[in-house]
Amino acid sequence: MNELLLSVIIPAYNCERTIIQAIRSAGTFNNRNVEIIVVDNGSTDHTKELVKKEAQNKANIIYVESKNGVSNARNKGIELARAKWITFLDSDDTFTTLNEHELEKVLLNSDSDLLIYNYLVGNSRINLYSMTKDKIKKVSVIMQMLENPTKYLTVWGKFYRTAVIKENSISFNNALKYSEDSEFLIRYLLNCKQIEFNKHYFYKYNLTENSTVRTYNFQLAKEYEKAIVQIKSDLEKHPIYKHSFSIFVLMQVNLIMVHGAFAKENTNNGLYQLKVICNKDYVHEALDFISLKDIKRVRLIPILLCKYRLYGLASVIYKLRIFYNNQKMKK
Structure with a gap:
């Protein structure tokens, strides 16, 4: 055989x-x-x-x-x-x-x-x-x-x-x-x-309405945070990836915002939750490693706005992104 x-x-x-x-x-x-x-x-x-x-x-x-x-x-x-x-x-x-x-x-x-x-x-x-x-x-x-x-x-x-x-x-x-x-x-x-x-x-x-990443989960932020902490530990001995890991962290924050804080099913204040997340140590650390030159990455724009405390503008972008995603799902 x-x-x-x-x-x-x-x-x-x-x-x-x-x-x-x-x-x-x-x-x-x-x-x-x-x-x-x-x-x-x-x-x-x-x-x-x-x-x-x-x-x-x-x-x-x-x-x-x-x-x-x-x-x-x-x-x-x-x-x-x-x-x-x-x-x-x-x-x-x-x-x-x-x-x-x-x-x-x-x-x-x-x-x-x-x-x-x-x-x-x-x-x-x-x-x-x-x-x-x-x-x-x-x-x-x-x-x-x-x-x-x-x-x-x-x-x-x-x-x-x-x-x-x-x-x-x-x-x-x-x-x-x-x-x-x-x-x-x-x-x-x-x-x-x-x-x-x-x-x-x-x-x-295959896109489905029941996909877990498309369903609001109030524990989303805590669960993503666990993964971020673990991945940070995995990369601890590889400082060459520090900047890239910072971008990874901020991309995860985007997911938390789009599928958590500003999700339609969420009755809590999305703007408040955005501020809470941005005050987490791991987010602070990641924000320190990025600058305006990273604005070429379109998906980082809302979180870069948060770096300069422009939370209101960031929340508008997240809401627009959710609207766009929902329209795509209807097609």
Whole structure:
């Protein structure tokens, strides 16, 4: 039997409407060298039955269960993975119809530790390859990724060497509810030697109204803060990333504002919460590392306004961004 080339890990939780589509999209690469590990983490609907039925007479589909939580599910998948490479697929997303032989050729011949592909968000194309092709050194790539977390710091759409994960004991932090994938990826980046970008579109992130990042959660700020503190610790021995980490922190503040403080469902005073967040030590520290020259990053404009205590103007921009996001979702 040939050595397994790829382990596809799919966390599954109450996803009866989408899980089979996800599994079958992974089946695009269905051959003797690929295993699909579906990890149910506490589903109460028919997910379990559907996956077991799909796995009948298909030796490469493995169904297992884990404790609740997506991090526990992914860690279980890593524990069981036997292939040379690992990739992650969320249960409501799909792989594109990338040529199976092209992918197999890349995975067999690449000398890199991390392969990053372009991806789709709904019908929008996110071309990471074109944005990063001039970044040759690992340090410059990591800086680019930290400074653009919503585009780069997702665990999906990438291929990881199983040996790098297991030899460095890299796992998902189950104490984090948000940005746990970013934290995992950052630790992986620090341990890998070479990163490679591929121009093909491999992953499709399907937009849904029920997506957790689109649903207001009053604990959002506290949960993001946990992740920020952990990632700061991860980077402590790498001062070269200090400025990039500061931008990462402020991007997380943007997420807290758009999906928390100024979210429609939030009945509290968004302006007040913005001031509270901006007075946090980790935000103060990040603001000290940026200046007006960073205004070229459009998404930093509202938080730069906060640096100069122009909170009212910043709140207007956040409200406009929420309105724009809602209009996009209706299309």
